[in-house]
Amino acid sequence: MLIRTLSTLECTKILTANRVGRLACAKDGQPYIVPLYYAHADNHLYAFSMLGKKIDWMRTNPLVSVEVDERGAGRGWKSVIVNGRYEELPDRIGHKVQCDHAWSVLSKHADWWEPGALKPDTPSDTEHLPHVFFRISIAEVSGREAVES
Amino acid sequence: MLIRTLSTLECTKILTANRVGRLACAKDGQPYIVPLYYAHADNHLYAFSMLGKKIDWMRTNPLVSVEVDERGAGRGWKSVIVNGRYEELPDRIGHKVQCDHAWSVLSKHADWWEPGALKPDTPSDTEHLPHVFFRISIAEVSGREAVES
Numbered sequence: 001m002l003i004r005t006l007s008t009l010e011c012t013k014i015l016t017a018n019r020v021g022r023l024a025c026a027k028d029g030q031p032y033i034v035p036l037y038y039a040h041a042d043n044h045l046y047a048f049s050m051l052g053k054k055i056d057w058m059r060t061n062p063l064v065s066v067e068v069d070e071r072g073a074g075r076g077w078k079s080v081i082v083n084g085r086y087e088e089l090p091d092r093i094g095h096k097v098q099c100d101h102a103w104s105v106l107s108k109h110a111d112w113w114e115p116g117a118l119k120p121d122t123p124s125d126t127e128h129l130p131h132v133f134f135r136i137s138i139a140e141v142s143g144r145e146a147v148e149s
Numbered sequence: 150m151l152i153r154t155l156s157t158l159e160c161t162k163i164l165t166a167n168r169v170g171r172l173a174c175a176k177d178g179q180p181y182i183v184p185l186y187y188a189h190a191d192n193h194l195y196a197f198s199m200l201g202k203k204i205d206w207m208r209t210n211p212l213v214s215v216e217v218d219e220r221g222a223g224r225g226w227k228s229v230i231v232n233g234r235y236e237e238l239p240d241r242i243g244h245k246v247q248c249d250h251a252w253s254v255l256s257k258h259a260d261w262w263e264p265g266a267l268k269p270d271t272p273s274d275t276e277h278l279p280h281v282f283f284r285i286s287i288a289e290v291s292g293r294e295a296v297e298s
Contacts, residue, residue, distance in 0.1 A: 022216055024173035024180035031173035031180045033216040035228055067171055067182040079184055 001075065006143035011080045014068060014143065015040040021068035023047075023136075025057040025086070032057060036066060039105035044135040045082065046105050055132050058086035064136055072147065080143035084136040103133075150224065155292035160229045163217060163292065164189040170217035172196075172285075174206040174235070181206060185215060187285075188254035194231070194285040195254050204281050207235035213285055221296065229292035233285040252282075 006014070023036040034054050038045040045066060049055055058064060062085045069079040155163075172185040183203050187194040194215060198204055207213060211234045218228040 022171045022182055024171075024175075024182045024214065026173075026175035026178055026180040029175055029210050030212045030232065031175040031214040032232075033171055033173045033182060033214045033230060035216065035218060035226075061178050063179045065173065065180040065182045067184065069184060077184075081182060083179065083181075 011143040062086035074148040083140040089133040160292040211235035232289040238282040
């Protein structure tokens with residue numbers, strides 16, 4: 001296998017082309033990974049989630065890591081790692097535009113992989129459900145590709 | 150989608166049936182995820198790696214999380230999360246048996262997914278390469294399954 005480093009542009013393309021990654025957060029030195037259903041736009045990964053352990057942890061410590069990979073030809077693969085920061089998008093004046101943006105990006109895709117994501121009919125319905133809209137602001141991105149030699 | 154909790158036995162079966170997961174470690178509150186090529190045996194996940202960031206971090210803070218998932222029928226999926234502890238298996242008297250065990254479990258599988266894993270011919274060859282054998286001692290395991298309703 002030949003391993004090479006991906007450029008930032010190549011990493012961005014992989015983030016944009018995929019919808020499922022893995023998110024790690026950490027509390028008191030203990031990491032916690034969960035699958036993440038996301039949409040990439042404007043240097044952010046947008047997602048939503050039911051309230052629970054990962055939201056609690058990210059509210060306490062917003063530093064996160066996200067990994068997205070895809071298979072290549074044969075045994076080949078590509079893997080992208082994001083270091084970023086959790087940002088909650090509360091439904092308040094001043095954040096409405098961001099919520100609507102997250103909604104429009106995510107709602108293009110019917111497959112809600114995220115276990116806690118019961119799909120509401122419209123963004124406004126989510127006000128009555130314990131969902132949290134959030135985004136990961138991408139601080140650093142790096143990636144590698146393995147190609148069968 | 151109907152979501153249900155997996156039993157410990159079901160989680161263990163998924164860990165045993167798969168070879169690729171994602172490992173998260175953390176340093177100073179910053180998590181870091183990488184793909185992990187592993188073999189499950191005796192309540193441990195065995196793996197090896199070139200020296201680098203993840204080994205440095207796990208030597209400093211041995212608390213890790215590993216996530217393994219598989220697709221089910223339709224949009225269904227299963228996901229298992231392990232909380233555990235990094236344990237290095239140095240090639241010294243007293244650890245030889247564990248190294249040989251890790252080797253025999255991992256070498257059953259020809260697909261070395263891990264980028265840093267140049268496959269040596271025999272376990273003894275690894276003495277001359279900057280590889281680290283390690284295992285994750287499983288402290289807690291939990292899992293969920295989503296079935297299309």
